[in-house]
Amino acid sequence: MDPATTRKFEPDLGALFRPARSREDRRIAGIAGGMAHRLGVTAVFVRAAFLALIFAYGLGGVVYLILWAVALDTDATVDQPRAHAVGRQQLALFLMFTGLVAALLALEWWIFPAVTIPTTVLLFGTAGILDRGEGSTGPLTQEERPKYLQVLLGSLLIFAAIVVFATSSQVELASVGGLLAGFAMGIGGLGFVFSGWVGRLFGDLTSEREARVRGEERADFAAHLHDSVLQTLALIQRSDDPAEMNVLARGQERELRDWLYTPTKDGPELLSESLQERADRVERDHRVPVEVIVVADIPMTEQLLALSAAAGEAMTNAARHSGAEKVAVYAEQADGVVEVFVTDHGSGSEVVAVPPDRKGISESIRGRMQRVGGKVSISTGEDGTEVALSLPVEAST
Amino acid sequence: MTKVFLVDDHKLFLSGVLTELDEHFDVLGAVSDVDLAIEDIRELRPDVVLVDVHMPGGGGITVVRNVLETHPDVLFLSLSVSDAPEDVIAMIRAGARGYVTKSIHPHELVEAVRRVAAGDAVFSPRLAGFVLDAFSSEPAIEVDDELARLTPREREVLRLIARGHAYKQVARKLDISIKTVESHVSAVLRKLQLSSRYELARWATEHRIV
Numbered sequence: 001m002d003p004a005t006t007r008k009f010e011p012d013l014g015a016l017f018r019p020a021r022s023r024e025d026r027r028i029a030g031i032a033g034g035m036a037h038r039l040g041v042t043a044v045f046v047r048a049a050f051l052a053l054i055f056a057y058g059l060g061g062v063v064y065l066i067l068w069a070v071a072l073d074t075d076a077t078v079d080q081p082r083a084h085a086v087g088r089q090q091l092a093l094f095l096m097f098t099g100l101v102a103a104l105l106a107l108e109w110w111i112f113p114a115v116t117i118p119t120t121v122l123l124f125g126t127a128g129i130l131d132r133g134e135g136s137t138g139p140l141t142q143e144e145r146p147k148y149l150q151v152l153l154g155s156l157l158i159f160a161a162i163v164v165f166a167t168s169s170q171v172e173l174a175s176v177g178g179l180l181a182g183f184a185m186g187i188g189g190l191g192f193v194f195s196g197w198v199g200r201l202f203g204d205l206t207s208e209r210e211a212r213v214r215g216e217e218r219a220d221f222a223a224h225l226h227d228s229v230l231q232t233l234a235l236i237q238r239s240d241d242p243a244e245m246n247v248l249a250r251g252q253e254r255e256l257r258d259w260l261y262t263p264t265k266d267g268p269e270l271l272s273e274s275l276q277e278r279a280d281r282v283e284r285d286h287r288v289p290v291e292v293i294v295v296a297d298i299p300m301t302e303q304l305l306a307l308s309a310a311a312g313e314a315m316t317n318a319a320r321h322s323g324a325e326k327v328a329v330y331a332e333q334a335d336g337v338v339e340v341f342v343t344d345h346g347s348g349s350e351v352v353a354v355p356p357d358r359k360g361i362s363e364s365i366r367g368r369m370q371r372v373g374g375k376v377s378i379s380t381g382e383d384g385t386e387v388a389l390s391l392p393v394e395a396s397t
Numbered sequence: 398m399t400k401v402f403l404v405d406d407h408k409l410f411l412s413g414v415l416t417e418l419d420e421h422f423d424v425l426g427a428v429s430d431v432d433l434a435i436e437d438i439r440e441l442r443p444d445v446v447l448v449d450v451h452m453p454g455g456g457g458i459t460v461v462r463n464v465l466e467t468h469p470d471v472l473f474l475s476l477s478v479s480d481a482p483e484d485v486i487a488m489i490r491a492g493a494r495g496y497v498t499k500s501i502h503p504h505e506l507v508e509a510v511r512r513v514a515a516g517d518a519v520f521s522p523r524l525a526g527f528v529l530d531a532f533s534s535e536p537a538i539e540v541d542d543e544l545a546r547l548t549p550r551e552r553e554v555l556r557l558i559a560r561g562h563a564y565k566q567v568a569r570k571l572d573i574s575i576k577t578v579e580s581h582v583s584a585v586l587r588k589l590q591l592s593s594r595y596e597l598a599r600w601a602t603e604h605r606i607v
Binding site for chain 1: 523525529563569
């Protein structure tokens with residue numbers, strides 16, 4: 001079992017007074033997600049509670065807005081592992097909520113109790129069935145599939161709601177109300193029958209998309225680590241001068257910190273600056289001069305960043321493996337295409353020497369370019385090697 | 398043997414280049430002063446002068462301009478630590494036949510001097526890049542000055558040079574002879590020196606050179 005779920009649940013009584021917003025688990029502002037996290041329940045119940053309390057003369061909405069206004073900023077909850085309430089605590093929370101609703105009813109603080117109370121119960125029943133334990137958004141795994149007992153309880157609640165609904169509408173709402181109730185019941189029933197299917201379908205689609213996005217992020221992450229940390233580690237292994245190792249390690253540490261903790265830091269503004277920065281780094285790390293020439297410079301974009309990174313990797317390969325005295329980098333923008341050529345007059349062994357399981361060419365160059373819609377062609381011969389990268393861009397003036 | 402003269406205010410560098418070139422050329426002298434250089438060049442009549450850009454007393458440009466006024470057959474090759482566009486373009490416009498940076502390898506420097514001595518122009522990748530940059534945007538208005546344009550072939554040759562290829566490799570890639578590559582490069586150099594070209598002026602303005 002997942003350690004996070006076996007972790008002892010510690011009720012956090014101050015939770016309601018120290019609301020936190022969840023960045024990952026959010027529909028509006030992440031209040032429900034954050035609160036659910038604190039209470040150790042699935043966010044869907046908290047959302048249902050907020051929805052239900054809207055019927056108490058908008059109490060749910062008001063509370064939500066107040067919490068939003070005073071909420072701690074996002075990340076407070078995210079880095080803590082999620083403790084999950086066990087059945088008894090869930091029951092306690094449910095009873096507390098029921099008590100609250102009962103109190104509100106006694107105070108006559110509820111709009112159309114005859115309609116909205118059963119709706120609330122229905123809401124919770126559905127939530128109970130749809131609850132997937134951890135509240136994850138990924139595809140259903142075996143353990144996450146709804147438990148029979150849970151489905152049974154949920155169904156019972158829904159059935160009870162419909163019965164109450166039907167009887168109360170007959171007694172109290174008579175002609176107009178009956179029509180309304182019948183209509184609402186029909187919609188509710190259809191909604192219930194299909195919500196599972198539709199929800200599951202949507203859930204699987206979005207989770208698939210999220211998985212793909214996560215995969216791409218991971219690939220970019222891996223490519224970055226390969227270009228920086230792994231390269232530096234390789235350099236350190238090859239170095240036998242403690243002072244130089246120290247310099248390399250410190251430089252890498254600084255760079256990694258920058259990358260990890262200041263994601264919005266201003267990078268280079270122009271393609272030429274970005275390429276020059278990478279060339280400087282290669283020159284410093286490998287002691288091979290890299291000359292950068294840019295014709296018709298353009299401002300950096302996300303895609304150009306990938307292009308520049310791929311070019312940087314090509315420079316590193318050339319400086320490391322080709323044995324060339326220098327590396328030439330030429331970038332040009334013409335006719336809506338940015339082209340970058342990384343040329344060396346070395347042995348060409350960087351293409352042959354790098355085995356396919358090493359990430360250099362396949363991932364850091366080809367993968368990167370493919371993800372932004374660019375192309376790579378590598379030609380190698382007795383004159384050395386040339387890596388040509390091209391990327392379509394918006395026509396610029 | 399080709400007669401070579403050196404002008405550079407950096408003594409240490411001067412002596413280094415002197416030993417490198419001495420094996421291949423007849424080095425007539427080396428000076429560190431602009432006025433002295435002009436006098437000596439007029440007197441000694443070298444074939445090729447290697448001249449630094451930044452020197453007290455007016456710099457390389459003064460040397461090139463003054464000598465060319467009286468002795469237009471002297472060939473100048475700029476040799477500088479600077480690769481700033483304003484320096485490169487200014488030297489070429491003054492009449493230098495080539496521009497190389499001091500990071501150049503000794504054997505490449507020898508090759509560059511030979512090429513200039515043979516009447517050819519020496520285009521470093523960076524110089525080729527600057528020229529392409531200056532000509533990169535299509536002129537907004539029609540310019541009938543034919544010097545204002547690069548032919549497609551010239552552009553192709555410059556691109557390959559800018560990508561770091563040697564003349565020999567450019568020739569092979571374009572399937573033409575080295576002589577043809579040289580003539581394209583010389584044609585571009587002539588355009589740079591002679592034309593009061595629209596693009597170059599605009600490019601210079603954009604790069605805050607003038």
